[in-house]
Amino acid sequence: MFQPKSMEVVLMLGLGLLLVAANCTPATAVPSSECRRQCGNVEITYPFGIGMNCSMPGGFDVTCQRDLNGFPKPFIGGRELLDISLTNSTIRVLNPITTYCYNDTTPEQQLINGTTEWLKTDRNSPFRFSEIRNKFTVIGCNTLGVIANNNSGSEYLSGCFSYCGRNLSAQTDSSCSGMGCCQTTIPKGMDFNAVVLGVIKGASNTSRTWKGFGQQCSYAVVTEAAAFSFRTTYITTTGFSDMAAGRAPAVLDWSIRNGTCEVAERNLSGSYACRSANSKCFDSTSGSAGYVCNCSQGYEGNPYLPDGCKDVDECNQGRPCPPDGVCRNTVGGYRCYCPTGRKYSQSNNTCVFDTGLLIGVTVGFLGLMIFSFFGYMILQKRKLKKVKQEYFRQxxxxxxxxxxxxxxxxxxxxxxxxxxxxxxxxxxxxxxxxxxxxxxxxxxxxxxxxxxxxxxxxxxxxxxxxxxxxxxxxxxxxxxxxxxxxxxxxxxxxxxxxxxYIPNGTMYELIHGGNQELQTSFSTLLRVAQEAAEGLSFLHSYASPPILHGDVKTANILLDENYMAKVSDFGASILAPSDKEQYVTMVQGTVGYLDPEYMQTCQLTEKSDVYSFGVILLEVLTGEVPLKLYGPEATRSLTSNFLSAMKENSLSTVVASHVTEQESTELIRGLAELAKNCLDMCGSNRPSMKEIAHELSRLRKLSIHPWVQLTMEETETQRLLRGPADTSFETESSGIGYPGPDGANQPINPVSSYYAR
CATH class of the missing domain: 3.30.200.20 (Phosphorylase Kinase; domain 1)
Structure with a gap:
């Protein structure tokens, strides 16, 4: 330990009070909506305020000043205000740091008295230093810091001594435990303080402590414990004081100085500060008479304003109830409901078995079942018979x-x-x-x-x-x-x-099947499309009355044992109404195939089936599905992509490569024009299914005998686009196939049959 040889350590503490006469607090009033509620980055919440009649009387007035850079900053009681907490009833301010710096020339064996720093407040001020969140902190070598306070005649004197070893360079950053830094608590209810800082030098065995470091500094301040972290550089530099222009954050408790809650609540219509109907009053714990307000449980907001405390929806803030329970928000709280047979246990927040209810329900249910079993069986048979008869009649x-x-x-x-x-x-x-x-x-x-x-x-x-x-x-x-x-x-x-029963799958599976090696020839798909058109033409033109399919798509075109097309799912269609003004109550069908005119008018016609068949022709030409859920938005709709290509005369960009290789340009153009006519936005402009079937028959002949349509003007590009003649086509009687390695047709493997939409 350091022992001075011939000197006495005398610390003189001067304590003074600046008392301001306390006036009775007038009745609280709601601040005007025009009051300023922001200064710089700090939100000024009531009871604090900026300007006349904007704060609660009793020391809550805040001033907004601009610094040298023109940035606005709030001040209260001469201290810069950092933030306000209504929940904790605290504010954070910047508290001045008592600083003393010295160097090697300072005489040894001499007491160095630092400056004294005061926080002078009115005894009726709402502010007190928080003894929980603050610490009296001393930094330096062989430095003694003392803090004093005289609160209502109750004197308080405390301090701590910060010691440095012989080798200051070996000192490391650490917690404030006495080596280069020390801390001590402050009393409850301290409204102001006096700080004295002393540095002791002189012992020969410690004189080397200062050698070679030039200037050293010592500090003392009441500061927020959570915001302080000790660094050894604070001893040899002015870094600690320079952090915030010689100030450190401190926490002040505040309260309404109108007596206790019991006293204040007697004057509910006057100066009582807890204005919200959903607020509660709590006696202050900061060491002097007063009270604070908080929102009641289940509410949040500002308790000092009428209607300031709003209901909290606890069910939307995490999961307050058990995972298998249901949370229901109530005014000022919430309730947890458990599944049938379980009840809520609030002690451990779980749903537990409701054994009493379970036993009672089980016994009652078994008794009822035994009593009614025989009668029920007899009645049920009679009822079932009547129900079947009624369904049959309906x-x-x-x-x-x-x-x-x-x-x-x-x-x-x-x-x-x-x-x-x-x-x-x-x-x-x-x-x-x-x-x-x-x-x-x-x-x-x-x-x-x-x-x-x-x-x-x-x-x-x-x-x-x-x-x-x-x-x-x-x-x-x-x-x-x-x-x-x-x-x-x-x-x-x-x-x-x-x-x-139709065994060999659907046209959709022929076009979009996963086995690309068994790709169906274009001429085969064209045949299947023509056969489907013949079936739909029969429903429209030869059935009496005509039948509208309503859901024409490749998945509803089945293939029998000879791979002949069979139109299915017409059983859920509607008969063509004799009254043209009849409308369906709900549009039905498959997205990608639906007629836009049908969706707009809710009137299903034979031209609605024509539009859907036009989409099927696009699938045959392009090998693409009608609607993609991925990729660029412009290419997701097959219909829109095709019509754009037709308009821009760039049909080759959408037609499948194997089609251009197998068929002539004239055939591809003819089929594209037919699809375009089917997709006309105006239903009356579309061809009939009978006309479509006839046109497909003509195009099939062109596919089988492409040389019939060639002219002397055919270009080499057209020949390349058409490709070699398709040798894999077979007539309807011989089924369909694909060209094998030896050139012979190989049968396509049957796929699972599909009937439902």
């Missing part, structure tokens, strides 16, 4: 039976629900061959023949009333390019349709 089953009796040659069967369940092994999931928005399709066996059984999702009231009549019409459709409707089941809520 769906026109009686009319259907009478017609079938009178027309004995009608090849249509009404199946029972039990027959269809048996045919599908009770609708086993392994029997599913297709799913869509309108239903699920199962493969079944009825009377030794494979069939496709479609369970529709729903039908509207109009279809319920006319279902039997429509089944009669659809059952009479007999065309090689339309899937045959074998029968139906009417004794269920939503009728079940039974079609002939």
């Amino acid at each position: 769906h026109g089953g009686l009319i259907l039976f009478e017609t079938m009796k009178s027309e004995k040659g009608l090849a249509f069967t009404v199946f029972s629900e039990d027959e269809l369940r048996q045919a599908t092994n009770n609708y086993d999931k392994s029997r599913i061959i297709g799913k869509g928005g309108h239903g699920t399709v199962y493969k079944g066996v009825l009377k030794g023949k494979p069939v496709a059984i479609k369970r529709c999702t729903l039908i509207d009231e109009r279809q319920k009333k006319e279902f039997g009549q429509e089944m009669l019409i659809l059952s009479q459709i007999n065309h090689k390019n339309i899937v045959k409707l074998v029968g139906c089941c009417l004794e269920v809520e939503v009728p079940v349709l039974v079609y002939e």
